[in-house]
Amino acid sequence: MARFILIRIFQAFLTLIVISMVIFALARASGDPVMLMAPPMATLDDLQAIREHLGLDKSLPEQYWVFVKNVAHGDFGDSIRTRRPVTTIIWERLPNTVSLGLSAIFLGLIVSLFLGVTSACKFGTWLDNAVKFIAILGQALPSFFLAIVAIAIFAVWLKWLPTSGLGGPDHYILPVLTLSFFSLPIFTRLIRSSMLEILDSEYVKLARIKGLSERMVVWKHALRNAIIPLLTAAGISFGTIVTGAVIIETVFAWPGLGRLMATAVMERDFPVIQAAVLLVAVVVLMVNLLVDITYAYVDPRIRY
Amino acid sequence: METVGYGTRVRHLWGNVRRFPVIPALILATLVFVAIFADLIAPYPSDVMSLPDKLTPPFFMPGGSMAHLLGTDNIGRDILSRMLFGARVSLSVSLLVIAISTVIGTIMGMIAGYVGGRTDAVLMRITDAALAFPALLIALLLGVALGPSFGTVVLALSALGWAPYTRMMRGEVMKVRQEDFVAQARIIGSSSWRIFTRHLFPNVVNTLVVLMTMSVGLVILIEASLSFLGAGIPPPTPSWGSMVSDGRNLLERGWWISVFPSLAIGLVVLAGNFMGDWIRDKMDPRLRQL
Numbered sequence: 206m207a208r209f210i211l212i213r214i215f216q217a218f219l220t221l222i223v224i225s226m227v228i229f230a231l232a233r234a235s236g237d238p239v240m241l242m243a244p245p246m247a248t249l250d251d252l253q254a255i256r257e258h259l260g261l262d263k264s265l266p267e268q269y270w271v272f273v274k275n276v277a278h279g280d281f282g283d284s285i286r287t288r289r290p291v292t293t294i295i296w297e298r299l300p301n302t303v304s305l306g307l308s309a310i311f312l313g314l315i316v317s318l319f320l321g322v323t324s325a326c327k328f329g330t331w332l333d334n335a336v337k338f339i340a341i342l343g344q345a346l347p348s349f350f351l352a353i354v355a356i357a358i359f360a361v362w363l364k365w366l367p368t369s370g371l372g373g374p375d376h377y378i379l380p381v382l383t384l385s386f387f388s389l390p391i392f393t394r395l396i397r398s399s400m401l402e403i404l405d406s407e408y409v410k411l412a413r414i415k416g417l418s419e420r421m422v423v424w425k426h427a428l429r430n431a432i433i434p435l436l437t438a439a440g441i442s443f444g445t446i447v448t449g450a451v452i453i454e455t456v457f458a459w460p461g462l463g464r465l466m467a468t469a470v471m472e473r474d475f476p477v478i479q480a481a482v483l484l485v486a487v488v489v490l491m492v493n494l495l496v497d498i499t500y501a502y503v504d505p506r507i508r509y
Numbered sequence: 510m511e512t513v514g515y516g517t518r519v520r521h522l523w524g525n526v527r528r529f530p531v532i533p534a535l536i537l538a539t540l541v542f543v544a545i546f547a548d549l550i551a552p553y554p555s556d557v558m559s560l561p562d563k564l565t566p567p568f569f570m571p572g573g574s575m576a577h578l579l580g581t582d583n584i585g586r587d588i589l590s591r592m593l594f595g596a597r598v599s600l601s602v603s604l605l606v607i608a609i610s611t612v613i614g615t616i617m618g619m620i621a622g623y624v625g626g627r628t629d630a631v632l633m634r635i636t637d638a639a640l641a642f643p644a645l646l647i648a649l650l651l652g653v654a655l656g657p658s659f660g661t662v663v664l665a666l667s668a669l670g671w672a673p674y675t676r677m678m679r680g681e682v683m684k685v686r687q688e689d690f691v692a693q694a695r696i697i698g699s700s701s702w703r704i705f706t707r708h709l710f711p712n713v714v715n716t717l718v719v720l721m722t723m724s725v726g727l728v729i730l731i732e733a734s735l736s737f738l739g740a741g742i743p744p745p746t747p748s749w750g751s752m753v754s755d756g757r758n759l760l761e762r763g764w765w766i767s768v769f770p771s772l773a774i775g776l777v778v779l780a781g782n783f784m785g786d787w788i789r790d791k792m793d794p795r796l797r798q799l
Contacts, residue, residue, distance in 0.1 A: 216634065223638040228650075345779035347730055349737050349753060350771035357760040448645040452734055456757070467738060470649045482646055489641050 206501070213497055217490045224486045225276075228479055229269050272479070281480035286472050291480045295462065302454070302461035306446050308377065309384035314439070317389050318428075321396025325404060326423060336393065343390035348449055352383040352456040380457045387449035388442040392435065399431040433500070440496035444489050530787050533780035540777055543593050544600040551590040556745040558584045567765050580765040582755060588769055591747040595770065598736075598748040599777065602662055603728040607721055609667040614674020615717060619709060621675065622682030623701075632675065639672035644731060649740050657743040665740075666731055670724070677720055681713040688712075715792045723785035726778035733774050749774050 247255075263271070275282065281291035324336035359366045359379060367376050403409060404427055412422045450463035458464070462481055469477040543550065563585040567578065579588040621632040648665035655661045685691065686709065694704050735741040736750025744751065749770040756766025 216637070219634050220638040220641065223635055224642060227638075227647075341779065341782065342775075345726065345730075345782060346775040347733050347737070347750075347753070347771060347778075349734065350767070350775065353753070353757055353760065353767055353771075357764060361761050444641060444643045448643045448734075451645060451649070452738065455738060466646065467649065471739070478650065482650070485646070486642065489643070493641060 209501055210498055213494055217494045221486065221490055225273070225483060226269065228482050228486070229272060230265075276483070282476040284469075284474055284477050286474050286477075291476045294465065294477065295480055295484065298460060298462045298465045301459060302450055302463060305377070305380055305384060305454070305459065305461060306450055308381045309449075310388065310439070310443075310446060312381060313385035313388040313392055314435075316385070317392030317396055320389075321393045322400055322423060322428060322431075324393070325397045325400035328401060336397070340390040340393045340397075343386055348383060348387055349452050349456055351386055352379070352453055355379050355383055356456070380453050380459055383456075384446065384449050384453045387445050388439075391442055391445075392439075395434055396431055399434050400427060403427045403431050436496050436500055440493045443492045447485050447489065530780075530783045533783035533787075536776055536780035537784060540596055540600055540780075544596040547593045547597055551587075551593040552578075553587040553590040556586065556747075558586055566763070567769075579769050580763065582752075582766045583759055583763065588752075588765060591752060592749065592770055592773055595747045595749045595752060595773075598659075598742055598746065599729050599732060599774075602659070602666065602732045602742075603725055605663045606666040606670055606728050606732075607724060609663070610670035610674055610724075611717065611721055613667070614671035615678050615710075617671065618675040618678025619682050619705060619713075622679040623686055623705070623709065625683075629679070633679070636672050636675045636679075639669045640676065642669060644669045645734060648731065648735050649738065657740060659742055659746075662732060662735060662741055665735070666728060670728070673724070674717070674720060677716060678713060681716050682709055685709055685712045719785070719789045719792055722781070722788045725785065726781035729774065729778055729781065 279292065281295075283289060284291055284294060287294070320336050320339070324333045327333050356379065366378055404423075409422060409427055412426045413419075417426070447463070450461060451467050452463075453459065454461045454463035455467050462485070466478060466481045466485075468474075469481065563581055563583055567580040567588075577587050577589070579592070581587055582591075617632055617636070621629040621636075644666070647668050648662075651661060651665035651668060655664070691704060691708050694708050699707075732741065732748070733750030733753070736748040737754045739751070739754065741750055742748050752770040753767045753774075756763060756768075756770075759766055
């Protein structure tokens with residue numbers, strides 16, 4: 206077990222290095238920030254001064270090394286646009302995204318558990334078909350469309366909820382609902398198929414023969430085992446949630462990390478995009494690592 | 510060979526025909542047709558503005574006219590025509606992206622699965638990194654890095670798109686290379702190239718086709734998301750994603766500007782997913798869990 210965890214951590218570390226190099230290379234290729242921030246009347250000397258000030262005149266490997274050293278010290282530099290430390294900006298935005306993302310994952314899990322189990326128990330009925338239909342539709346409809354339609358109906362037309370921004374609990378409703386739709390279809394399909402398999406197994410039959418109530422059989426004996434594959438899906442769908450956050454936060458003008466990334470890319474703000482994307486990569490990697498370890502722990506057959 | 514009665518065979522054939530997803534196939538065929546012949550069918554060019562006609566509702570609403578079947582946007586461009594031209598973008602981007610991802614992914618995956626050892630370890634580390642990474646972020650980053658253009662969108666979507674193919678092909682090749690016929694081919698002195706093309710590839714091509722069809726919908730969705738965020742194909746070329754984005758702030762006065770392109774995206778993705786499912790069941794039912 207310890208060996209397995211060590212190998213996994215080492216692999217995650219290697220992956221992180223690959224990702225950091227790619228991000229670094231891409232960000233440097235993303236055009237010249239000097240031209241963007243220099244005033245229109247700037248002379249060539251001014252441009253050179255700005256370039257040196259930003260450390261952009263050094264060679265790429267040198268720049269990467271400086272980048273890694275600084276990151277190791279928790280220093281991501283200043284935003285080229287706002288000149289504020291990137292770490293500060295990210296810390297400001299992070300709680301908004303975390304609260305949005307966690308609520309969405311939580312809601313997605315609860316709803317999909319309910320939908321998946323119901324649909325597996327009522328296999329072949331209209332209820333099952335309805336759930337399948339929702340799952341298929343959820344995978345096909347563009348998420349920004351759902352968000353826009355939700356705004357149009359509940360905010361613009363009915364005026365029940367605010368259209369965008371951050372405020373009281375009512376500001377959470379639409380973004381969380383639409384963001385949870387990113388993972389809902391996958392979760393539901395997965396629970397449904399693993400529940401179907403398990404409801405057919407010997408020990409479920411035994412539990413029924415023992416005379417346990419249907420509720421005990423389904424929600425305790427069967428669901429416990431059906432949840433295992435969901436672990437991996439939850440890990441993978443974490444990346445989906447991040448992607449979703451960029452779109453949903455943009456649509457709802459939500460001051461989170463996703464919107465920060467979208468605007469940083471548009472403004473070609475190197476340090477911000479580097480830090481934000483690296484942060485996301487680290488979190489995605491850690492979540493996947495945790496999932497792998499939990500998986501090995503829950504299912505002893507899996508060994509490295 | 511097993512002998513089966515005529516009736517059984519007919520019923521079997523009918524079973525195949527019946528399960529064929531007719532409506533999804535029609536939708537996809539329409540998409541291809543429309544994308545090719547957009548110039549001929551579209552009632553207007555994609556970028557002609559007509560301010561007196563701006564915000565005309567679709568024909569079935571009061572104030573709508575047959576001149577603009579699906580209405581016009583806030584600068585009087587015909588929605589239907591723009592959607593027809595937008596089909597071109599969706600189709601050509603997704604075909605190119607899938608082609609590029611398939612080629613890169615297949616080569617990398619087959620090498621990793623066949624050679625194994627350190628090569629495999631390195632290739633799979635890179636693949637894992639690509640798989641774990643949210644594709645949209647790299648696509649956004651690349652979109653701005655190289656400036657928005659058709660080529661950038663294709664490159665951005667292919668940049669991570671190869672990873673699932675590599676994963677899948679590696680697994681398949683690892684299974685096939687255990688087979689006796691591969692060992693025998695090696696014993697009689699076949700070159701690696703011959704083993705790859707004659708023995709390994711024909712045995713994994715089914716899986717490949719399934720994965721390709723199943724990713725059509727996904728690629729169209731990501732392309733639309735990119736255009737929606739303003740990092741897709743630059744205006745004035747119409748794309749469904751950017752059309753949705755154009756109408757985003759006009760929902761009260763002109764819901765049709767965003768809704769029709771969104772429905773088009775949804776329908777095509779849905780059709781692609783259904784076709785993918787059908788082809789998977791036909792060619793490689795083992796992949797059901799996918």
